[in-house]
Amino acid sequence: MLNFILLILIYTGIYALMAVGQNLITGYVGLLSLTQAGFFAIGSYATAILSVTYGWNFWMTLPVAAILAGFFGFLIGLPTLRLKGDYLAIATLGFGEIVRNILNNWDKLTNGPMGIQRIPMISIFGMRVSPYAKWGFLILVWVFVVIAYLLFERLARSRIGRALEAIREDEIAASSMGINATRYKVWAFVFGAMIAGIAGSLQAVFILSVTPGVFTFMVSIMVLCMVVLGGMGNFKAVVLGAFLIQFVSYFPQLVGLSNVIPPQFKQVLFGLILVVMMIWRPQGILGREQRSAPGRLFKKGGRS
Amino acid sequence: MILLETTKLTRAYGGVIAVSQVDFQVREGLITGLIGPNGAGKTTLFNNMTGLDTPTSGKVHFNGTDITRHHAHTICRMGIARTFQNIRLFKELSVLENVMVGLHFTTGKSPTKGRVAAVVRSYLKAKQEYDLMHEQAMRWLEFFKLDGFADELAKNLPYGHQRELEIARALATEPKILFLDEPAAGMNPLETDSLMKTIRRIRDLGITVVLIEHDMKLVMNICDTITVLNYGQNIAQGTPAEIRHNPKVIEAYLGKEEA
């Protein structure tokens, strides 16, 4: 039971990383991206291939995973983000499918549907962090979450974050204020992709194997749900959202009802969350963050 | 000195010619009025000078530089700011934050280093930068007596204040020229009077003002020079007194007298 809760918390952490990235794109810039799963997959496979086929150390594969995911984010973002945001949704939806298609078919590199097994465990200063001893791995993952949270939160509170919100509110007015909207949108998208790549990298060394079947569209939907449920534009909220969605996701196993509740049940529930939240509580559980100066986490007399 | 100038600027949408061969000059330090009946092409001309639209032909020069095909953000950075006919505030941001967005590149930019360095610096020194921007934004809000609303969401401001906030936001970009698109639209006479005073105060800051306006009392009162557009063409320019007695202008507004 404790092990199971730890498992949920580890997945919460991995998904919280993706949700933080999605929040920057969707919560701040107001763009619908549907492919955190694609970047997640790229990060996972980068780590798997580099460490298994080429014998790299995990810590060396990590930046490669992030940069590769960011690079693909740039490739999709540049043509679509010059235009209205709508096309990003379609382009990213297609991209996710193509990534999975390629992972399934490029046997030489990815070993096709069988995936890649026996990924070496992480070691820190010669100490191995085995995913079987869950406490160690839990701490590792959450160190990443905390760092990502602090970095992104600070970014959001800087003038850059304000520019992103201005673009969401009114792109024409923002560009008339000297903000290069396209450049900011593309960079926000790239950063969101990079952190999903890092999440993928962690996932690879947690499961110790990668298979294309893991990176379905459902992953992207779950991440989107985390942001929508917790509250768009609020990094604390999306971490909460990540926990709630993971909890729901594992609830049947947790209470031993996985035989009774069909697997589609939770997926229908995720779909419902999106529709219901949009209609009744578009701001999410916690709502948009009360902004204050960076460096001061709590400020009296914020906006009401 | 001519600060901004269009030469033979034409903008056609398919077969419809919104602005045709317009030569328009803005002299430094003056308040220039741009008037004309509805659909005369005033806003189109504004959009073509501020990078939100691209002319079909013709040129726009600012301070001697050709800015015809520049993006809106580069034009703003060169020193041209504007407001919009149908107020375009960042509705879900606070009044203060709206002005802080206007400060985005004036306070945020580092004078010597490159773009990337500036971004990194503003990230690392976010706190100092915030305090500096906060202080400057408050100064602009005080200029408009909006400081009491600083933490209010922009969308909750009364209409007249929203117009003022939009001007404050534009001024925060430290422009040489400020374009105002119908600043008095929807205002009552009292508010219009106070707007006139504000526009003069802005001029006194050394900022050149160009405004589109239908309120003739305001235009005749504060403009040093007026240009009249009709059917996309520049039909007259001169002092308020000259414009008032120009037969072409009277015809454009009142229609041709029956012979």
Added chain:
Amino acid sequence: MGSSAEFFQHLMNGLTLGGIYALIALGYTMVYGILKFINFAHGDILMVGSYIGLFIFDAIRGQSLGPWTIIAFFIAMLGGMIFSAGLGMAIERIAYKPLRKATRLAPLLSAIGVSFILSNMAAWMWGTKSRKLEYPFDNSPLYIGEVSITPHQILILIVVIVMMISLKLFVDRSRIGKAMRATSLDQDTAKLMGIKADRIIAITFAIGSALAATAGFLIALEIKVYPSMGTMTGLKAFVAAVVGGIGNISGAMVGGILLGLLETFGVALLGIPYGLRDTIAFVALIIILLVKPEGLLGKVEKEKV
């Protein structure tokens, strides 16, 4: 086989595939034209329509009907269309209508949610195994010279042509069609002119969904019926709509046919591996967005400032 015969063979295959894309693209483009948003659930409505058609067809076809089977087929198709039309209207009413005044993002997220609900409900209720829809006729190919054409392809071409012509006539000539065009140009003004915009939007969803169901049922003969059948097809049809010029009905038709031809010839002549066939559409999307973002027949839409 001579190269010109080969060419006509691919042309034939491309046209039938393209016709299908066009039918589906029409639904995207009509909705986008009026509400300016992408109905992500469109592909899933297609899937539900195909299932309903399949159930009806199987029920009627219990005994041997001989040559009457084709009539049963059309009845089933009609059933699927009607059901989808109702489903489309219901979705609009429940999940999109409350969000008309919300942010741009809200209806998109809601649509994604609906799409996910439909495909997973289908998997839950009807299982993930794909089901075969029996041909209502002998599908052995006929030969015109060296070019082979199956009765299935003929059926697709006839249905697509009939549907397109009637839709074009409906939108151009009928009162409701005119109201649709007016609503898509300017909803508020249309309302002032006495057009019931809500009703027009509902009708738009109904027509689009029925067309999608038709397309789904037609391809079901070849690709079978399964819960995620609408995803890829829907996506590609959307690309077709963008290529033709989103919001433009003729554009959707042109874009659909063009994409069909592009995929067929891309695989046959350019040697693009079959596994990457689905990628062609997205490369086309990226290229059109870079080169002519308003699409082939679309108008440049500038936001009014």
